[in-house]
Every structure is written in C-alpha cells, then in structure tokens.
Amino acid sequence: MEKVYVKTFGCQMNVYDSEKIYAFLQDRYLPAAAEDEADLVILNTCSIREKAEQKVYSLLGRLKPLKEEKPDLLIGVGGCVAQQEGERILARAPMVDIVFGTHNIDQLASILEERITSGRRLCRIDEDADRVPTAGAPRAGSRKGPTALLTIMKGCDNFCAYCVVPLVRGREISRSRDEILEEARYLIAHGAKEITLLGQNVNSYREPSTGGGFIDLLESVDALDGLERLRFVTSHPKDFSEGLVHAMAGLPSVCEHIHLPVQAGSDRILAAMRRCYTSGEYLEKVSMLRSLIPEVEITTDIIVGFPGEERADFDRTLSLVDTVGYQNAFSFRFSARPGTAAADLEDPVPHETKRSWLPELQEVQNRITAGKHSSMVGRTVGVLVEGSGRRSNGMLEGRTRNNFIVHFPGSPSMVGCEVDVRILRSRKIHLEGEVVS
Ligand code: SF4
Structure with a gap:
C-alpha cells in the first residue's frame, strides 16, 4: 500500500481531524513516519495567528525539492488556512495538488481520486456544513497510548472580535449523543483510559434531537465502563456554570483541571474583544470552582496587545494572573486575522510600547508555575x-x-x-x- 504523512499545525481540534484523515484514507494509505517516505503529504493547517499561517508556506517551500525528486508525490493542504485561502494556495504554491476545507475532510479520498484521474489540481471548499464528518473505525492497532480526543461539536457562534474560528470552522453543530458514545466505547475498547471531549465551546453543546446539554453528555460518558479519566476543552467563561462545576465535582472520572481562557484582565479590553464577561465575573467563577473542587488546577489563554490596550489595561491582566494563580497560561501577541472585527481596529498604542509586555507576562506566569511545581x-x-x-x-x-x-x-x-x-x-x-x- 502507499503511505500518507499528515503534518498537523495548531490546536487539539486539528490533532483530532488529522486522526480522522488517516482513518478516511486507511483503505488506500498506511501511515508514514516522515514526509520523505510518503506518497501523499497532507498539511492540516491553522490560521489562528499569522505566524502559524507563515509556517505552512515555509513548509511547502521545503517540500518543493522532495516533489522534484518524486514527481508522483501528492501534496494536499487542508484545515483552517485552506478554508480561508482556497484557490490562492494553488496559485501561490505550484507544488500543491489539492486544497480541501474544514468541512470536506470526509471527501478526501474522492478528491484525491479525481486529482489522479483528471490530472487537474483541485480545490474543494464548502462554506458550511450541517454535520460533523465522522470516519469509520481506524485500522486495528493504529491507536497509540491511553489518551484519546473525541470531538463533540464543531464551529462557534461567539464571534469574539479577534478570532477566525467562526469564519473557518463555521457555526456550531453538535454531534448526536449516540454517535459520541459509540465513538467513546470504541476508543475505550482499543485502549483509551482517558478521553478529552473537544469543542470550541463545549458548554453550548446541544444534543440535536433531545436538546440535552453538556452536563447530560458528561454524565453519559462518565458512566461508560472502563473509562478512568474524562476531560473537556474548551469552556467559554461566560457559559461556565455552577451546575457544571457540581457535575465536575460529582462525576468520578472528570478530572480536576479546567482550561478557562480569560484573554485579558481589563473590562474595557474584554468588552472590545466581545467576550461577554467582566474580570469580576470571571474571578467569581474561579472562586466557586476552588471552593467546590479544592484540588482543581486552572489553565488559560491570554492575548497581549489587543488594539487600544494601554499599560493600565495590561497591568490588570498581570494582576488577574496573580490573583488566579494559573497552573499555566498560553499567551500570545495579538495578531490581526483577515475578516475578523479586530482586524479593522485602529491601534493608537505604538507597537514598541507593547513589545515587552508578552515576556513580562510570561515571567510572572513562570514564577507562579515554578511555585506550584515546588509545592508538589x-x-x-x-x-x-x-x-x-x-x-x-x-x-x-x-x-x-x-x-x-x-x-x-x-x-x-x-x-x-x-x-x-x-x-x-x-x-x-x-x-x-x-x-x-
Ligand atoms: S469562543 Fe471566541 S475565541 Fe473561542 S472559538 Fe469562538 S469566537 Fe473563537
């Protein structure tokens, strides 16, 4: 059989999609360990930040000599950059054979077939989808390790001002409870001891036919025989409820960890980001969590240098980070993404002023993390x-x-x-x- 290598950029959602890509192609391709032993290379891309997008084009440049050496090598680009750039990738990168969108991964085998039989380079991008593509069972033995990812929904309806996800992943669609449980049982039967449920905002999960919410789903997955640990990501702070914290505290498999992206500590900046909560509301939820689950650890995402953010706003972020005492914070400089509301915002605060903020924040977080590690x-x-x-x-x-x-x-x-x-x-x-x- 021929071999496929999938290079994954970005978040866990993309890691999950890459597993699905291998499963969708398993009748024709075995997994390759590296690009140079593959007959098909697929880049599953991320466009959340400009840097991630540049990495895709630089990797394509590095694949050019390989394609010259092996003219039959097929190169595909999928994921969020593909969804946003579409045909432009074919124009800019002549070594690319196919481009496919985030809603088209289940059509990958037929897109490749068409590329081979027609000889034409192809771009297939559906604008939206009313379903989450599901692959059949992966080849026996292809699962590795005791942890597994499981998508429960895709897309997002929140439209935070800086975020490209609703544009590249579409509106929220939840998978049916039965389909999720079937996949969870499969994963457990093939060695998974820990499952992480994935969604851009898992709190807004709605079972399509019964309307049951995320807590119902969590209870159903927790009840599965053989599952030892259950995690979920991501929770939007505005939708993170006391009911969910009680469920986390009461369900034996649900782990004492939550990723709760705060993004900023200044209410003015949170409003500009369209996050729909204040720092005070966020902190109230954190103290409710800590009082009901004393062992809980919290991680977060923070954007530094949002348009209009001033030193006083940034100081509020530093103070919030200190107050919460995160286990870890994934922090990034603001990066304007095409099509988002924040891309058009003026920024009167000079770039030079903001340059030092990210390392300053990271230093504060490193000190907190070091303290937590020492206390263990x-x-x-x-x-x-x-x-x-x-x-x-x-x-x-x-x-x-x-x-x-x-x-x-x-x-x-x-x-x-x-x-x-x-x-x-x-x-x-x-x-x-x-x-x-
Ligand atoms: S909640 Fe906001 S940041 Fe998260 S995926 Fe949706 S739009 Fe993006």
Whole structure:
C-alpha cells in the first residue's frame, strides 16, 4: 500500500481531524513516519495567528525539492488556512495538488481520486456544513497510548472580535449523543483510559434531537465502563456554570483541571474583544470552582496587545494572573486575522510600547508555575502513564488528574497504567519523581 504523512499545525481540534484523515484514507494509505517516505503529504493547517499561517508556506517551500525528486508525490493542504485561502494556495504554491476545507475532510479520498484521474489540481471548499464528518473505525492497532480526543461539536457562534474560528470552522453543530458514545466505547475498547471531549465551546453543546446539554453528555460518558479519566476543552467563561462545576465535582472520572481562557484582565479590553464577561465575573467563577473542587488546577489563554490596550489595561491582566494563580497560561501577541472585527481596529498604542509586555507576562506566569511545581515536591500523586518522555532517556511521562506532567524512570509495560509517583524534583515544564506503587 502507499503511505500518507499528515503534518498537523495548531490546536487539539486539528490533532483530532488529522486522526480522522488517516482513518478516511486507511483503505488506500498506511501511515508514514516522515514526509520523505510518503506518497501523499497532507498539511492540516491553522490560521489562528499569522505566524502559524507563515509556517505552512515555509513548509511547502521545503517540500518543493522532495516533489522534484518524486514527481508522483501528492501534496494536499487542508484545515483552517485552506478554508480561508482556497484557490490562492494553488496559485501561490505550484507544488500543491489539492486544497480541501474544514468541512470536506470526509471527501478526501474522492478528491484525491479525481486529482489522479483528471490530472487537474483541485480545490474543494464548502462554506458550511450541517454535520460533523465522522470516519469509520481506524485500522486495528493504529491507536497509540491511553489518551484519546473525541470531538463533540464543531464551529462557534461567539464571534469574539479577534478570532477566525467562526469564519473557518463555521457555526456550531453538535454531534448526536449516540454517535459520541459509540465513538467513546470504541476508543475505550482499543485502549483509551482517558478521553478529552473537544469543542470550541463545549458548554453550548446541544444534543440535536433531545436538546440535552453538556452536563447530560458528561454524565453519559462518565458512566461508560472502563473509562478512568474524562476531560473537556474548551469552556467559554461566560457559559461556565455552577451546575457544571457540581457535575465536575460529582462525576468520578472528570478530572480536576479546567482550561478557562480569560484573554485579558481589563473590562474595557474584554468588552472590545466581545467576550461577554467582566474580570469580576470571571474571578467569581474561579472562586466557586476552588471552593467546590479544592484540588482543581486552572489553565488559560491570554492575548497581549489587543488594539487600544494601554499599560493600565495590561497591568490588570498581570494582576488577574496573580490573583488566579494559573497552573499555566498560553499567551500570545495579538495578531490581526483577515475578516475578523479586530482586524479593522485602529491601534493608537505604538507597537514598541507593547513589545515587552508578552515576556513580562510570561515571567510572572513562570514564577507562579515554578511555585506550584515546588509545592508538589514530596507529595505522592496518581499518574496515568502516557508513554516515553519526549527526550526519552529511559523516562516515562504521564499526567496527574489535575494536569501536572510527571517524568519518572520505569518500564514501558507501565504505559496505560495509573501509578503512584513520589515527586522528587520540580522542573520548568514538568515534575520528576519515582514510582512508589
Ligand atoms: S469562543 Fe471566541 S475565541 Fe473561542 S472559538 Fe469562538 S469566537 Fe473563537
């Protein structure tokens, strides 16, 4: 059989879509370990920031010599950049054979077939879809590790001023509960101990026929035999409810971690971003979470330098970060995305003034993370073993229920087990320890 290599950029939603791409193509292609051993290379792209988009074009440039060496090599571009750029990719990158949108991944096999039989380069972009593409079961043995992603919905109806997602992923569509449970059972039967439910805003999940909400779904997935841990991402703070916190506290498999993107600490900037909550409302939800789930760890996303953001606004973000004490914060400089409301906003605050803000924020967050890591030293924690550490050297890597990454020496036979680890050292990104059971 021929081989396909999928290079994934961006978020977990894209990681999930890439798994689906492999599944949609499995009748014709086996997975390749790298581009240079593949007959088909697919770039599953991200357009959330300008930098991510540039990376796609620079990788395409690097694929050019490979295509010259192997003229039969097929190159496809999918994902959010493809959805937004469409035909322009074919014009700008002559080595690309097909471009397909975020709603077209289930048509990939037929698009490739048409490319091969017609000899024409193709672009297939549907503007919107009334369904979430679902692939059949992946080839037996193609699942690796005890963790799995599961999309419950796609698209977003929120239209935050800076965000391209509603433009490239379309409006919200929820999958049926039965379909989600069937996929979850499949994943558990093939080794998944932990499932992460994915959606741009999982709190607005609505079962298409019954209208049941996200809490109902969480209860149904939690009840599945064999599932040890359940996570979900992302929660919009405006929709994050006390009912959900009670469900998190009461359902045994739901982990004590929440990703709650705050984006900014200034109410003026939150309003300009169209986030529909104030910093005070956000902080109230955080203290409700902490009072009901004392072990909970919170992570977040923050955009620095939104148009019009002044030093006083940024100071409010620093103060909020200090007050919440995030486990980790994914922070980025504002990047104007075409088609979004923020792309047209004037910015009277000079770029030079804002340049130092991101490293300043990261320094504050690093100090908080270091404090959290140090406070774990000496404790014994349950770790689900996910595999070898990235730098391997005999170390295994896993995660606690509340999202600390832990490295420790151990045998590969432990992968998929939950083990007790005593924490011995704290590092910048992870903790190190030794197995005690
Ligand atoms: S909630 Fe806002 S930031 Fe999140 S995907 Fe939707 S529009 Fe983008």
